[in-house]
Amino acid sequence: MAEIYPIGGGKGGVGKSFITASLGTLIAKWGKKVVLIDLDLGASNLHTLLGMKSPKIGLNSFLNKTVKNLESTAVPTMIPNLFLISSFHCYMEIANLFYAQKLKIIDAIKKLPFDYILLDLGPGTNFNTLDFFLTSKEGILICTPEPTSIENSFRFIKTVYFRKLKQMMKKNTFDSLFKNTSSDLKRSGNNPPDIIEIVLKHAPEKEEFLRNKLSEFKFKLIFNQFRNNIDATLGDQFESICNRHFYSIFQFLGNISYDSRIHDAIFSKILYIHKYPHTQSAADLKKITAQIMSKIPSASFAKDML
Numbered sequence: 001m002a003e004i005y006p007i008g009g010g011k012g013g014v015g016k017s018f019i020t021a022s023l024g025t026l027i028a029k030w031g032k033k034v035v036l037i038d039l040d041l042g043a044s045n046l047h048t049l050l051g052m053k054s055p056k057i058g059l060n061s062f063l064n065k066t067v068k069n070l071e072s073t074a075v076p077t078m079i080p081n082l083f084l085i086s087s088f089h090c091y092m093e094i095a096n097l098f099y100a101q102k103l104k105i106i107d108a109i110k111k112l113p114f115d116y117i118l119l120d121l122g123p124g125t126n127f128n129t130l131d132f133f134l135t136s137k138e139g140i141l142i143c144t145p146e147p148t149s150i151e152n153s154f155r156f157i158k159t160v161y162f163r164k165l166k167q168m169m170k171k172n173t174f175d176s177l178f179k180n181t182s183s184d185l186k187r188s189g190n191n192p193p194d195i196i197e198i199v200l201k202h203a204p205e206k207e208e209f210l211r212n213k214l215s216e217f218k219f220k221l222i223f224n225q226f227r228n229n230i231d232a233t234l235g236d237q238f239e240s241i242c243n244r245h246f247y248s249i250f251q252f253l254g255n256i257s258y259d260s261r262i263h264d265a266i267f268s269k270i271l272y273i274h275k276y277p278h279t280q281s282a283a284d285l286k287k288i289t290a291q292i293m294s295k296i297p298s299a300s301f302a303k304d305m306l
């Protein structure tokens with residue numbers, strides 16, 4: 001079974017695509033078969049970050065049924081083991097995907113024969129983006145350590161959480177309970193502790209079930225564009241606040257330092273970790289990759305990787 005990691009966050013420009021391309025490359029270098037799926041429909045740019053021209057086939061070929069399955073739209077990149085499913089030729093915004101198209105894509109993603117599948121999501125919290133984030137039980141959330149970005153991320157988490165709760169209740173036949181509580185839920189402003197409280201007021205016997213189900217869902221957090229003058233414990237603080245507020249599990253994976261050379265590398269269409277393998281940001285990316293793959297970073301890890 002593939003490990004699926006949607007990579008999201010409420011805001012554009014925080015580094016989701018850059019991190020998707022970098023983590024994908026580093027995981028592929030461990031010998032794992034990896035596919036990156038560009039789900040920022042309408043603003044697809046993952047191919048550029050990988051130093052490629054826009055592939056002719058991609059998600060549009062799958063949606064137009066010009067290929068037999070999603071797997072055949074995965075094109076090789078210049079990194080061995082690393083493939084890309086582009087959405088460059090999808091001339092629509094993700095928000096405009098039909099419900100049936102979304103389900104078809106999610107279903108096909110889950111069947112892809114890869115070791116790791118990374119989903120590069122677009123900005124915002126429309127239903128399609130949220131549902132792609134919920135494709136897996138583990139999602140990676142990218143934010144920058146600025147108050148506005150942290151606020152946005154918290155809002156993103158709350159919206160995902162609320163959607164997850166709604167899906168769970170529908171699936172587990174407490175649909176009527178959901179309907180009974182929905183006006184109270186609206187008033188709660190999507191505040192997770194309030195939501196749970198409202199639901200449990202109507203069905204206290206569901207507490208254990210809800211707690212167990214919601215704790216299956218894991219959020220991994222990354223702070224990107226981190227500068228030296230910022231409190232290094234911010235990520236740990238964010239992790240513990242989230243763990244206190246939600247039943248799901250939050251894990252802070254680490255900071256990725258700000259480096260203006262990332263922009264240069266993207267501009268010259270060369271992968272940053274190839275162009276600048278010995279920088280602080282490259283080391284941060286390698287450490288986070290090792291954590292995702294549950295391997296302890298060793299001295300030989302950094303040396304062997306590039």
Ligand SMILES: Nc1ncnc2c1ncn2[C@@H]1O[C@H](COP(=O)(O)OP(=O)(O)O)[C@@H](O)[C@H]1O
Pocket residue numbers: 011012013014015016017018019224225226256257258259260262263266281
């Ligand atoms: N750690 C970083 N340090 C400096 N600049 C960064 C860093 N990460 C990303 N950037 C810059 O931010 C821009 C936006 O990144 P991108 O991955 O396209 O964001 P998103 O996919 O979230 O919209 C990139 O073009 C890059 O120049």
Ligand SMILES: [Mg+2]
Pocket residue numbers: 016017018040120121122
């Ligand atoms: Mg992007």
